[in-house]
Structures are given as structure tokens and as C-alpha cells.
Amino acid sequence: MKSRRQKQRGSTLIEFVLVLPIGVALLVGACSMGVACLRNLQAGQLARDVLLLADSGVDFGSPGGKQKLIEQGTSLGLESGKAAVHLTRIVCESTGYRIEQKHSIGDTARWPSQLQDPSKAADLKPGETAWVAEVFGESGTVTTLVPETVKARSVL
Amino acid sequence: MIHSHRRNAKQRGLALITFALSLLILVPLIGVGVDTAMLYIVKERLSSAVQLTARSAARSTTDPSDAARRYFDANFPPGYLGVTSRKFIYRDGELQASAEAPTYFMRIFRYQSVTVTASLNR
Known part of the structure; x- marks a missing residue:
């Protein structure tokens, strides 16, 4: 025969099991949103910083320029293939627009440039x-509520 | 003995009720946190747009105010990040921009949108 204390322990356990999934879902969802927001901010800042570098005359075609780009994108995981950066120089001529230069770095197969036109x-x-900078990361x-990819585009 | 048994029976389900009540506070708190984070993203992107626009306008060989408008549109297009309306003023190299950013959870407290601003002075 179970004692009263044992019965109470059992009901506490059941209540805990009922409450746990909701609590865990809330916690995981909030953490997921937080991380996604941080990555979104990092993507926006990287797009801006890359443009400022390009505007200051850094040649991203050279090994030194590429290294600078990788250093800028360390926080987003550019060196480990968790992000991609496309930097395009566009020119407007009397006949229309033309792409003058294009530099891509990171996992460009996963995140190709969206600058078709x-x-x-x-x-x-x-x-x-x-200059047009596109950043993907x-x-x-870990939830389906938040998109898997963060992206940012800036023009200078 | 009977009194103690009644007390135990009353305690059953107390954790569930306490958790349900705490959710009433927790969910809006998390919601406000999410909304604040979203507003911060809008603020950051607007600041970047203003900074890049100012540079572009400064080096423009044509009308700087027209260049500023075009570059601001490129960096912060209408409807970007769910923004409902945006304003942009460029005067003598000074830039002021504002955007109405939507809220998702703060609507519960009747805050449909929040005005986010960014400016850059010479």
C-alpha cells in the first residue's frame, strides 16, 4: 500500500512532466530568436563594413583583400563556410547597367548571388x-519559426 | 489526520495552476523581448542606410539630395523588414530618417508600431 507521501511525489512528477514541454519550448524558442537576431545584426554590419572597405580602395581580388574580407566576416563564420559574401560593382551606362567586378567568398554554392538584374x-x-554587398549566413x-538563413544587402 | 489528507488533495494541481499563471507574465515578457530585438534590427539597418546614403550623396557629382534619395531607397526600400512607412530628409549634408516598424507582441498593449529614427550630422 502506497503512503500519502509517495502519492504526493507521484502527482508532483506528473505535473512536472506536463509543464516541462511548454517550459522547454518557450526557452528554446526565445534562445533561437535571440541567436537569429544577433546573426541578423552581424549580417547587416558585415554588409556595411565590406562596402566601406571597398569604398576605401581595398582590392578584394588580391589575397590581402580577401583576407581582410574573411577577417570582417569571422563573427558570422565566413571562414568556416557558415556564410557567404558577394560584392558586385555595377556601372550604369547609356546603354544600360553592367557588372564591372564581382567578388564572392564563403559557401557561394549554398548561397548564390541574388543580383540577377x-x-x-x-x-x-x-x-x-x-558597390552592392550581399551577405548570407x-x-x-533550431526551430522552424525562424528562417534558417539571415541576409542583408547594402549599396554604396 | 483527515485535515492533513484534505490539504494534500488541495495541493494537487497547484504546480499546474502556478505555471499557468506565470505564463500570463512570461509570454508577454518574451514577446516584448522579441519585439525589442526586431526594433533594434530595424534601427541598425536604418542607421547603416543613413551612413551609406550620406557617403554616396557626398561623392555624387549630380544633385546630392537626389542621389541621397536614390541611395536611401536602395539601402532601405519601402516595406523593408515589414516597415509600414518611412521618412527621409536630406538638407545641407545632414540626414534624418525615420521608419514605422511593426510590432508583433506589443499589439497586446495596443502598440501597433514604433517609430525608429536615425540621423547623421556633418
């Missing part, structure tokens, strides 16, 4: 040029 990236006047989420 340069005219949609920026509204340029003939003779003007612009893993959001680090």
Missing part, C-alpha cells in the same frame, strides 16, 4: 557606379 539593386544615373535557429 543590377538595375533593381540601385537607381543609378548614366556614368554612376555603385546561418541564422543558427
Whole structure:
């Protein structure tokens, strides 16, 4: 025959088991959102920093330039293939838009450039040029509520 | 003895009720946290857009205010991150931008959107 204390222990255990999935789901969801937000911010900052570097005259075609780009993207995991950066220089001519330079680094097979039509990236006047930076990375989420990829695009 | 037995019976389900009540506080708290994070992302992207726009306008050989508008549109297009409306003022190299960012959980407290601003002075 079970004692009263044993019965009480059993009911506490059942209550705990009922409450646990909700608590864990809330915790995992909140952590997932937090990590995804952080990665989103990092992607935006990387897009901006890469453009500022390009504008300052860094040649991303050279090994030194590529190294600088990798260093900038360390927080997003660019060196370990957890992110991809596409840097495109577009020119607007009287005949239309033209891609002058393109540098890609990281896992570009997983995240190819989405810049199919340069005219949609920026509204340029003939003779003007612009750098377009596209950054993709893993959001680090474990839930389906948050997208798996974070992305950012900036123009300078 | 009977009194003790009644007390034990009353305690059953207490953890569930306590947890359900704590959810009433926990869920809005997490919601406010998520909304704040989303607003921070909008703020960061708006600040970046303002910074890049200012640079682009400064080096433009044509009308700087027109260049600023075009580059701001490229960096922070309408509807970006769910933003409902945005304003942009460029005057003598000074930039001011604001955007109405939607909220997801703070709607419970009747905050449908929050105005996020960013500016850059010469």
C-alpha cells in the first residue's frame, strides 16, 4: 500500500512532466530568436563594413583583400563556410547597367548571388557606379519559426 | 489526520495552476523581448542606410539630395523588414530618417508600431 507521501511525489512528477514541454519550448524558442537576431545584426554590419572597405580602395581580388574580407566576416563564420559574401560593382551606362567586378567568398554554392538584374539593386544615373554587398549566413535557429538563413544587402 | 489528507488533495494541481499563471507574465515578457530585438534590427539597418546614403550623396557629382534619395531607397526600400512607412530628409549634408516598424507582441498593449529614427550630422 502506497503512503500519502509517495502519492504526493507521484502527482508532483506528473505535473512536472506536463509543464516541462511548454517550459522547454518557450526557452528554446526565445534562445533561437535571440541567436537569429544577433546573426541578423552581424549580417547587416558585415554588409556595411565590406562596402566601406571597398569604398576605401581595398582590392578584394588580391589575397590581402580577401583576407581582410574573411577577417570582417569571422563573427558570422565566413571562414568556416557558415556564410557567404558577394560584392558586385555595377556601372550604369547609356546603354544600360553592367557588372564591372564581382567578388564572392564563403559557401557561394549554398548561397548564390541574388543580383540577377543590377538595375533593381540601385537607381543609378548614366556614368554612376555603385558597390552592392550581399551577405548570407546561418541564422543558427533550431526551430522552424525562424528562417534558417539571415541576409542583408547594402549599396554604396 | 483527515485535515492533513484534505490539504494534500488541495495541493494537487497547484504546480499546474502556478505555471499557468506565470505564463500570463512570461509570454508577454518574451514577446516584448522579441519585439525589442526586431526594433533594434530595424534601427541598425536604418542607421547603416543613413551612413551609406550620406557617403554616396557626398561623392555624387549630380544633385546630392537626389542621389541621397536614390541611395536611401536602395539601402532601405519601402516595406523593408515589414516597415509600414518611412521618412527621409536630406538638407545641407545632414540626414534624418525615420521608419514605422511593426510590432508583433506589443499589439497586446495596443502598440501597433514604433517609430525608429536615425540621423547623421556633418
